Amino acid sequence: MTTEAIITMTDIQKKFKGFQLDIPFLQIPKGFATALIGENGAGKSTLLNILAGIRLDYKGNISFFDGEKDEYKIRENIGYTSSTNYFLPHWTIKAVGEASELLFDQFHMERFRKLCTDLGLDGESKKISNLSDGMRMKTELAAVFARDTRALLLDEPASPLDPLMRDRLCTMIREYLDEGNGEKSVLFSTHNIADMENVTDYAIIMEQGKVVEEGFVEDLKEKYVLVKGENADEAAAKPLLIGFTKSNYGYEGLCLSENLDKFAGMDIATEAPTLSQISVAIMKQYTQLRG
């Protein structure tokens, strides 16, 4: 599938405290929801910070919105939420709205108020520092969705949210994309792959500062196949599998569809993997975790 890109990154490099982000080329497809997946310290937040313009010490080129050069237009069209300290701690929900009005020309106070009500953020005078992590994330989401933007960069939006709100977040992302008629895009990092899978069109899997796999979810599900077999074939099957796991009932792992014929003669069952299974298997290949 060929698609236009909303963001194109070339030769992105950033070194920081024993960590190196190294991305030779990466495009975020236009009009889709892209999930950035990877274990802690893989470089997801660093990449999002660079794209959001709050980290500037990197090498390489980033092109936004078909080569737009005007910094004001770029920042005005990007909504970003962070998983760390984002608002000033003594701000209230009301102050977030007032700040957004001053900071962004395309911010709509009425929409913000409605979103706050819809998301259960009662009490405009509540201090941000007194809110739970989930409520703080809801405030961030209300602030970015109350703006007219062309791209959303959401850093771990699902992590602090309850399952119901995660479902709501998926709906909000889908509605945002539908409103854009192919012009709006969302890039979000997540550890909650299963919860966010139904909204994910494209997936980028990162490990140790590098992109190790990427593609449309449907293509990835065709590229890989989940193989399950009996323990008797373990030795023969293990070298062919990614993310090999074993239990009393047998083994399972991911295999490239093109390699499926190598299992000839083994008693196996195959099924289409979920995005979560694909991600975990690939992450296992590159992780530095022991055991």
Added chain:
Amino acid sequence: MKQYIKSYHLFLTRWWFRGIIYLVYPALLLLLAGFLGNKVTEFTWISYEKAQSYRLVLLELLCSFIVSVEIFCDYFIFGGIATKETNKLEYLKTSVKGIPLLTKALITDGMRHLLSIAIIIGFGSLLLTTALSPLDCLLIIIFVFGLVEAGLIVTRHFSTLLIQYITLSVITFFLPASITLLLQKTIAFTIWLPLLLAIIIPFLGRWLILKKARNSYYDNRPENSL
């Protein structure tokens, strides 16, 4: 101007705190000045000179209160804004208007200090019926403003209240003697130094905070930064 005030109010969010800063604290200090001024007048029959020196001491006390309140309240406005944890400003940094907004807020804060100090010392000296000339009064206003701004340079670089207390202790310890020395005008620099400090220090304070905010875009200090 509206933009400047709106920007400032993003840091001074609570309406009741605005009330304290804009009205309650200046009004209380002026009431105190009026009350103490009256009390001293009751004792002027002892000696006119002594009463005048009491009035000056009371004005110095008023100045100490101003410095204390301004530096203490700043903890709840720009507290620790120049500390390393400037990632608190992430939302501001996602907009091109973020740093200009911070600049406007800091300028408004400086103007508010100057105005509050001028009103309290100006009217306070009238209520205390000191025999200060307008020039002396102006010198004290400028000197106290410079001191407040100097104290804020220190306290805004730390996110702990302990630093506020230490800074306040140091400033209030030297303040009365400094004002007395200032008013004697025996040394030329006692006139020019406060003026100079009141001009340089606010700019220096703002420059340091904005430099920190700009550098917070970088994990590693940029090569071309000062």
